[in-house]
Amino acid sequence: MKGLLSWNVLSGILNTMIGLATPFLFAALGETFAQTAGVVNLGVDGIMLLSAFAAFYVTLSSGSLALGLLAALLVGLAMGLLMSFVSVTLKAEQGVSGIGLYMFGLGMSSLLFKVLIGTVKTVDGFKPIAIPLLSNLPFVGPILFRANILTYCAFLLVPASWWLLEKTNLGLKLKAVGQNPAAADSVGISVSRVRYLAVCMGAVLAGAAGASLSIAQLNLFQDNLTAGQGFIAVALVYFGGWRPVGVLAGALLFSVANSFQLWVQVLGVKVPSSLAVMLPYVLTILALTVTANRARQPAALNKPFERGES
Amino acid sequence: MKGKSKLIGLVLAALVATGAAAAPVKIAVIMPSATTDAAFSQSMWGALLSVQKELGGEAAISLKYTENMWNVPDAAAAIRDYASSGFDIVIAHGSQYGSSIQEIAKDFPKVTFAWGTDVNTYGLPNVYAYTAAAEQGGYVNGVLAAKLSKSKKIGVTGPIEVGDAKTYIDGFVQGVQSVDKTIVISKTWTGSFSDVALMTAAAQTHIASGADALTGSSQSVVGSIGAAKGKGGVLWFGTQADQAGLAPELVVASQVYDWTGMLKDILAKRKAGKLGGVAYTLTLDNAGLKVAYNPAYKLAAAVKAAGDAAISGISKGTIKVNP
Structure with a gap:
């Protein structure tokens, strides 16, 4: 237990936390946009999987990480359009549509992996970039300023998302169609168009989350690579109360708990491993319980919009 | 008719x-x-x-x-x-x-x-x-790891403490300790056979704590190999299948189930x-288990000889490995 209190271990815990939080931030912030506009997309994990595969395969084939990332974002966009078409245009039940999208992503990524690659391979992913001066700061420098480009983007996305939601016309429209789509419609806002945009923005960011796994952190692809991270990302949106800062807090809490339990085991602290691996989930459930009453869920969340119906 | x-x-x-x-x-x-x-x-x-x-x-x-x-x-x-x-x-x-x-x-x-x-x-x-x-090949890998570790810290990543994942690691620990009892072996169990991201983080944690040799069992250890790949000087010891192809520069040997x-x-x-x-x-004796040395990794002759001696000893019964 004594070893856990050293600077070296603390630095290690926080460093691992930053890496683990990256895909959660992309996916959960994206889902925040979709849910703010009233659409629950439970297919985030499937989008992450297919995008992770696309990023990996294109990088493996072309040797270009930029092309790999672009492929992931385009796959995310395509799956976002599919989700939008089913849930917004066809007005299908959003939860079921999302599960269908997840299963499609899981199955298709597995099939393509088997047909196009065949076995586990690795690529040279995005390398850490040291920010001049800042990376030399004691303690925080190596933790915050020696990350790969996608990690920097994920964390910068938090203030960018806040700005978009709180300070722009688009943010107001997203909230309007998520809170009262009939009222938004009556003042000339196209509910369908805004929801399409929100879902697609979320899906593109889920694509970035997938890419962050396959070509930045793990540098490989394997069946079911995400292991359910997309579903945790959806939970983080509720945890964060549909606010980017809340999502950040949730992603960091879950990740630091995971990082902490890994260090507990590495240092040989006498805690059963089965208890240690439960820690992040127990903490998240506790935090969700504490924050549940303070959350402001969009009033029209999960409700298809039909003109003339209130 | x-x-x-x-x-x-x-x-x-x-x-x-x-x-x-x-x-x-x-x-x-x-x-x-x-x-x-x-x-x-x-x-x-x-x-x-x-x-x-x-x-x-x-x-x-x-x-x-x-x-x-x-x-x-x-x-x-x-x-x-x-x-x-x-x-x-x-x-x-x-x-x-x-x-x-x-x-x-x-x-x-x-x-x-x-x-x-x-x-x-x-x-x-x-x-x-x-x-x-699995403990038999684990023992051989442990001997090799102990001979090659310079930091005298070795990390082990596994899914759940059951089945051959556990027996492999138990054998690995015995192999390390047969060479040098002072080597620190840290174990991490992720609780999942499939969570590659968490297995990667576990391997990174071992590396951050000073481990320069890693091993592990389950389908998700490809993440650990990926984590080791980005760090110069960290070695990997595989099990279940020949994992040399994943990172030829750092996989020393793999226990192969045949x-x-x-x-x-x-x-x-x-x-x-x-x-x-x-x-x-x-078993190693009935050739169902094999230790595949990675030809792309330049293993010192003395270390390979120690590995071969362990294989021979286990096969002949002069070395007992507890599952």
Whole structure:
């Protein structure tokens, strides 16, 4: 237990936390946009999987990480359009549509992996970039300023998302169609168009989350690579109360708990491993319980919009 | 007329008999992960393909697989479907499938079932069981790791403390300690066979704590290998399948499960009319376990000699490794 209190271990815990939080931030912030506009997309994990595969395969084939990332974002966009078409245009039940999208992503990524690659391979992913001066700061420098480009983007996305939601016309429209789509419609806002945009923005960011796994952190692809991270990302949106800062807090809490339990085991602290691996989930459930009453869920969340119906 | 009918009957019987003899043996395998997992499932699928090729190709053996059966009820349904649709041998490749085999095998007495890793045939005449003495290769890898570690810190990543994942690691620890008892071995269990991201983070944590040699068991250790790949000087010791191809510069050796001998024996026994009732254990001595040195890694002769001595000692019984 004594070893856990050293600077070296603390630095290690926080460093691992930053890496683990990256895909959660992309996916959960994206889902925040979709849910703010009233659409629950439970297919985030499937989008992450297919995008992770696309990023990996294109990088493996072309040797270009930029092309790999672009492929992931385009796959995310395509799956976002599919989700939008089913849930917004066809007005299908959003939860079921999302599960269908997840299963499609899981199955298709597995099939393509088997047909196009065949076995586990690795690529040279995005390398850490040291920010001049800042990376030399004691303690925080190596933790915050020696990350790969996608990690920097994920964390910068938090203030960018806040700005978009709180300070722009688009943010107001997203909230309007998520809170009262009939009222938004009556003042000339196209509910369908805004929801399409929100879902697609979320899906593109889920694509970035997938890419962050396959070509930045793990540098490989394997069946079911995400292991359910997309579903945790959806939970983080509720945890964060549909606010980017809340999502950040949730992603960091879950990740630091995971990082902490890994260090507990590495240092040989006498805690059963089965208890240690439960820690992040127990903490998240506790935090969700504490924050549940303070959350402001969009009033029209999960409700298809039909003109003339209130 | 009567004689003519008899002759036609005899010819038809001969044709059917010829056709039956030429019909391939139908084998189905159900696996928890993908056939391409570079670990447990790939070891069995690779062995099946190898046996098929050796015994006459698709004309002799017809193979089907169902992969990613993490969910046991789904796997049980697949086992029953294969058994009821004319397959001769159904292999349930996962220790979690034991109770399903116990229940289903009774309903299909003419079908041979094989499952592992375990040694329990449940007293059923049509069930084979198989396991691997993973601790043996673990011991050899441990000896090599102890000889090569400069920091005297070694990290171990595993999924859950059960089955061959545990016995491999137990053997690895014994191997390390046989060389140097002062080496610090840290173990991390992620609680999941499939969470590659968490396994990667576990490996990164070991590296951050100073470990310069890593090992681990399960389908998700590809993440650990990926983590080690980005760090110069960190070595990897594999198990279940030859993992050298994942990172030729850092994989020193892999314990390889070679199920081919067992599969050929099951086929021979079935042909002789014995549908089950035997438990197999892969060992270094019966060549079911092999230690594959990575030819791309320049292993010092003295270290390789220590590894070979461990293999020889375990095979001859002069070195005892506790599972």
